[in-house]
Amino acid sequence: MQQKRMLPSPQILLVDDNEMDLELSEYALKKINRKVEILSFSNGRKVMDFLNVKAKLNLNSIGLMILDLNMPLMDGFDVLEDLYRLKINSFPVIILSSSNLNEDQSRARQLGATSFHQKPFGYIETIEFFSEILKEYLPNFINSPIKFPTS
Numbered sequence: 001m002q003q004k005r006m007l008p009s010p011q012i013l014l015v016d017d018n019e020m021d022l023e024l025s026e027y028a029l030k031k032i033n034r035k036v037e038i039l040s041f042s043n044g045r046k047v048m049d050f051l052n053v054k055a056k057l058n059l060n061s062i063g064l065m066i067l068d069l070n071m072p073l074m075d076g077f078d079v080l081e082d083l084y085r086l087k088i089n090s091f092p093v094i095i096l097s098s099s100n101l102n103e104d105q106s107r108a109r110q111l112g113a114t115s116f117h118q119k120p121f122g123y124i125e126t127i128e129f130f131s132e133i134l135k136e137y138l139p140n141f142i143n144s145p146i147k148f149p150t151s
Helices: 019-032 044-057 076-085 102-110 123-137
Strands: 011-015 037-041 062-067 093-097 115-118
Touching: 011 019, 011 044, 019 037, 019 123, 037 044, 044 062, 044 076, 062 076, 062 123, 076 093, 076 102, 093 102, 102 115
Parallel strands: 011 037, 011 062, 062 093, 093 115
Antiparallel strands: none
């Protein structure tokens, strides 16, 4: 009898200075898949410090990065520039921002962002958003669709 080989859970890097947004995102991702490993960072400098160390080892465990644009110390654009400069491109970078400016979207895409989305409002919208992101970028790591009660 052949044993089914389990794929290792990918790491999802969440980068946002808003603690409530980080907590909601973590909760939503865990609701979708309890086994996914989430690493949270409160600014771009912290995630780049992590990636500089991790790059010396192996970046293959990173499944994707969810990146805010407007943060202190080092914003999302600076992170995108560093990722480009360091040739770190082995995982998708999803921009999740409160900005709806076309200039921000264009600049993020020019710097290598995979996609750009406005932050969802509320718990259910956040879970639905992350369900779609995981379905698109990490399809092997999404549980069955989440059903919400209808009124």
